Amino acid sequence: GAGVSQSPSNKVTEKGKDVExxxxxxxxxxALYWYRQSLGQGLEFLIYFQGNSxxxxxxxxxxxxxxxxxxxxxxxxxxxxxxxxxxxxxxCASSPWDRGRRGTGELFFGEGSRLTVx
Amino acid sequence: GEDVEQSLFLSVREGDSSVIxxxxxxxxSTYLYWYKQEPGAGLxxxxxxxxxxxxxxxxxxxVLLNKKDKHLSLRIADTQTGDSAIYFCAxxxxxxxxxxxxxxxxxxxxxx
Numbered sequence: 160g161a162g163v164s165q166s167p168s169n170k171v172t173e174k175g176k177d178v179e180x181x182x183x184x185x186x187x188x189x190a191l192y193w194y195r196q197s198l199g200q201g202l203e204f205l206i207y208f209q210g211n212s213x214x215x216x217x218x219x220x221x222x223x224x225x226x227x228x229x230x231x232x233x234x235x236x237x238x239x240x241x242x243x244x245x246x247x248x249x250x251c252a253s254s255p256w257d258r259g260r261r262g263t264g265e266l267f268f269g270e271g272s273r274l275t276v277x
Numbered sequence: 278g279e280d281v282e283q284s285l286f287l288s289v290r291e292g293d294s295s296v297i298x299x300x301x302x303x304x305x306s307t308y309l310y311w312y313k314q315e316p317g318a319g320l321x322x323x324x325x326x327x328x329x330x331x332x333x334x335x336x337x338x339x340v341l342l343n344k345k346d347k348h349l350s351l352r353i354a355d356t357q358t359g360d361s362a363i364y365f366c367a368x369x370x371x372x373x374x375x376x377x378x379x380x381x382x383x384x385x386x387x388x389x
Contacts, residue, residue, distance in 0.1 A: 163319070192376075201381035202320075202365070215376060250319060264308055264369050266377065268319035 161185070163269035165251050171275045172241055180236045180272045184253030191234050192254070192266065193226055197247040205249075208234060241276045248273050279303040283366050283380035290388050295353040297383045299366030302347060306368040309342060311351045314363045314382070323364070324351070353385075361387045 164183040172178050184191050193205040204218040208228045219225070223241075228234040238245055252266040281301045289295045301309070306328050312320040326333045326340045326349070333340045339352040353360055366380040 202379040204376060204379075207376060252320075264377070265310075265322045265325070266312075266320070268312075268321065270317075270319045 163251055163253050163267050165249075165269035165272050167272055168270065169273045169275075171277065173277050174243060175240055177237065177239045178241055178274060180238075180249050180251075180274070182234045182236070182251030182253075182269060184232060184234070184251070185255075185267055186232075188253035188255050188267070189231065190254040191228060192252045193234070193236050194250040194252065195220075195247045196250055196271070202250070205236070238274075241274075243276050246274055246276045279368075279370070279378045281366055281368055281378050281380040283364075283383045285381060286384050286386070288386045288388060289356050291356060291358055293356055295351075295356045295360070295385055295387075297351045297353075297364050297366075297385065299349040299351075299380055300347055301349065301366070301368045301378070303368055303370055303378065304347070305370045306347075308369045309340075309349050310365075310367045310369070310377070311338075311340065312365040312367060314365065316362075320365060356385075356387050358387045358389060361385055 166181045191208040195203040206226045207215040210231045211228050223239045226236045248271040250271045252268045254266050279302050283299045308325055310325045311323040313323045314320045324335050324338050326342050331342050337354045341350045363382040363384050365382045367377040369377050
């Protein structure tokens with residue numbers, strides 16, 4: 160598709176279960192970001208991929224959170240043993256930014272995956 | 278660490294101008310951005326300004342940058358109800374892997 164696609168758009172799960180959130184970036188975009196947006200909060204950076212590698216995982220809140228990216232394209236954010244405080248909208252963004260190329264650094268966002276942990 | 282601050286709420290009447298303000302701390306900012314988030318949607322880039330500029334105009338939008346005071350503003354002329362959204366200010370430092378530092382967002386309410 161033309162834009163960043165995220166699935167599922169809504170996920171309700173029970174505390175303690177694992178969830179996987181998927182992001183399909185815009186084709187050809189080398190950079191991919193995961194953010195978390197909680198009610199009344201700004202954007203919380205989670206992790207950044209350049210290609211398949213993650214040079215910055217500094218935002219992952221705990222070791223229950225992990226993410227991978229394969230083929231320089233699709234990324235999956237996995238939350239193990241979910242807790243109620245994990246409830247939020249998880250936003251994925253991609254960017255054509257390449258280290259050697261000047262650009263505006265614009266991020267293209269998906270519509271997010273809303274996670275509710277009961 | 279670096280920080281970006283914005284006021285949380287702004288209410289204006291339809292047809293008036295809106296001014297959303299943002300301050301940041303990173304003196305090495307290269308780009309500063311305004312993103313718009315409509316209800317239930319992802320964020321969309323509205324406009325941006327390079328740090329060596331002090332003004333950028335794009336139709337109803339005017340961005341002013343005061344680099345000395347580290348102050349950024351977004352003016353929306355003739356504000357319409359469709360402009361009701363959350364507006365996020367963000368700054369990027371090219372030496373930091375383009376990880377943006379975000380404000381908390383300003384919720385703009387446009388009243389008829």
